[in-house]
Amino acid sequence: MATTERNFTTIVWDLFCSLKLTLFLLISLALTSIIGTILPQGALPPEYVAQISPAKLQIYSKLGFFDMYHSWWFITLLYVFSLNLISCSIKRLPHVFKFISEPQLVLGEGQRNSFPLKRELSFSGSLEKAKEQVAQFLGKEFSSPVITEHNGEYHLFAQKTAWCRLGVYVVHLSILVIFVGAIIGSLAGYKGFVTIVEGSRINSFEGRSGQKIPLGFEVLCEKFSVEFYPTGAPKEFRSILTVTENGKPVPGFSQVKVIVNEPMTYKGITFYQSSYGQASEGSEHYISVTPRSGGTPEKLTVQEGVAVTLKDGTVFKLLEATQEVRQFAPGFSGPAARIEVTRKGAEPQTFIAFKNFPEVNAQRGDALIFGYEGTSAKQYTGLQVAKDPGVWVVWLGCTLMVIGLGIAFFMSHKRIWVVVTKGHARMYGNASKNQAAFQMQFEDISEKFHDIKI
C-alpha cells in the first residue's frame, strides 16, 4: 500500500517537474487563447446571437467560451502552469545553488576529451613553479583560481559570473510575481465607467457587473469639447473636471484637463477620457422651416425620433443630430441634423440640415427650406474609472522579467581549468551561453598562455 502511494506521489511530482508538461501547457495556452479572439467576449451583441444556432450558443456558453479568459478551465491551466513552474524550480534550484557554491574543481581524465576549447603548454621548470605562474596568469587574465592537488597533478579552477545561472529562475519567479499582482488587482481593485453631463457632478460610478460604487468624493464636469484637424479627424477630446469634497473644490484638483493619454488620479482612483455623447434624453432641437417663395421662417421645437406634421401636411422627423458634423461630412462644420421629410403623397426623403451653411440648405430645390438651429441638449463625457493597488506588483514582475531575460540570454557562466602535470599544463574552457563569444576570449587568453615562460 505504502509503495503504491509513494509511486503515485512520485509520478505526480515527476509530471509536475517535467519540461514536457511545460511544452504542453505553453502550446495549450497558445491554442486555447485563440478562441477568445474569434468569439465575442462578455455581453454578446444581438447580431451575433441572431446569427448563431441556439444549440451552438448553449454549448459555447456552457464551455465558458464567451468569457473564456475567466473560465474555470483556463484558470485551471494557469494554476497548473504555476505549479509546474514552482515544482520545476524547487527541484532544480538546489542543484543550481550547489553548482555555483561547490564548483567542480577537479577535471576527470575522461571529461577532458569532451572540451572543444583547449590549449596545451609544455615547460621544463618545476611543477610547483609552474603552478604558481599559471595561477598568477589566470588571476591576471581571467579570475583568481582555486588550486587543488589531485593524484600528483595540480588542478586550477577559475570562473566568472557563476550567478548568472540564476537568471532563468528570475524570469520564472517574475511570472509568479505578475500573477500575484494580477490577483491583488482583481481582489482589491475595481474598474468601472461613469458619464457626467456638462455642469453636473457625480459621487459614484458603475462597476463592471453593474453595481454602484461610491467614490467618497464628487467629480464635476465643467465642460467637454472636441477639437478636429482640418481633415476632419479628431485631434483632442477634452473634459475639464473639478473634484469636490463636501461641496468644496479640492485644492489642485480644480479645472483639471483630462484628455486621452492624460488621465486624472485622486485618492488612488484614476479617471480616463473614454467616450462622449449628447445627453439627448428629452432634450429639444430647434428647426427652421422657410417657404422658398419667401415669407417668415417658422420655428419648430422637436424631439429626436418624434414625427411632427406641418401645416401643409408634410411630415417631419429629426433622426439624429450632432454638434460637430465634420467627422461625418468632411468640409462642413458645426451643428447639423439628419432629418426625414415626407411630403404629402410622396416618398420620404432623408438629408442633412446644417446650422452654419444656410446656402447649402437652400440648394435643395424644394418648396420648403429646412435649417437646423441647435439644441438644448448638453454634452456628456464618458470616463473610465479604475483603481488597481496590484499594478505596482505587476510592474515589479515585469522589471524582474526583463532583467532575468537579460541575464539568461546575454550573460554566461565562464569556466577555465588548467591541469598542471610534470612538463605540461593543459587549459580547458567552457561557457554556459554564447560559446562563440567565449571562444574568442579563450583564444585570446590561450595565446598569452602559450607564451608563458616557465
Place this chain on the structure above:
Amino acid sequence: MTSSMLFNITTFTYLISTVVFFAFLASKNKSLGLAGSFIAYAGLIVQTVAIALRWKESYDMGVGHAPMSNLYESIVFFSWTIVLLFAYIDMRYKYRIVGAFVVPFALLGMAWAQLGMNTGIEPLVPALQSNWLLYHVITCFLGYAAFAVACGISIMYLIKTAVEGNDSSAQAGGLMSLFPPLKVLDDLNYRSIMIGFPLLTLGIITGAAWANYAWGTYWSWDPKETWSLIVWFVYAAFLHARITKGWVGKRAAWLSVIGFAATIFCYLGVNLFLSGLHSYGSSKM
C-alpha cells in the same frame, strides 16, 4: 526628392537584391552573393534616409510625429529592421545565403506597403498621442524582425534536413553546400530568437504600461494583446523545446516557423480580420 520617391527606390532595390540572391542560389557564384548583399545594404541606406525624410515632412506639414503611426509606416519600419538584422548577421557570421531567405520578407513588406496602402502622412488621433507609441512600436517591430530572420533560417534548416535526409552523400557538392551546417543554422535560429524574445517581451510590457496609463487596464484580453501573448507562448515553447529531449532540431525549427506565422497574424491578421482597440486609424479614442 520626396520620401515617397525614395521608398519606391527602396522597394525596387530590394527586388533587385532578391533576384540577385536567387541567381546566387541557382548558380552558386560567390560574387552574386556579394552583390546581393551590397544591393540590400544600398536599399537599407536609401530607406533610412526615406524614413528620416518622412519624419521631417510630417513636421513641415504641421502634424509632426515619428513615422510609426499607421499600418503603412509600421510595415516600412518592419522591412527596415529585417534588412538591418540581415546586415548584422551577414557581417558577423558571413553566411550570405541567409539573404535569399530573409530579404524577400522585406521586399514583400515594402511592395505591399507601396502598392496596396494609403501612403499619406496623417495626423495622430488622440489615442496615439503619447510617447509610449514610440517605445511600444520600436520594441515590437525589432522583435518581429528578429522572428522574421529566425523564420527564414528555420526554413533553411528544414530544407536542408529534408534534402540531406533523403540523400546525404550525393549532395556534398550541391546547393546544400552553400547552406551553413545544420548546427550553425540551429544556433543562428536560437540567436535570432534570443534577440527577438526579450524585445517582444518589452513590446508587450510597454503596451501594457501604455494601456494602463491611457485606459486604466494593463491587460484587457483585446485580440491584439491576446495574439501577442500567443506569439510569446510559442517562442517560450521554442526556448524550452531546445532543452527538452526529443524536441531539438526539426521540431524547434517548426516552432520558429509557427511562431512567425503567429507573429504575422498578430500584426496583420488581427487588424484585417478581428476588431479591437488597435485598429489603426479608426476614429475610436
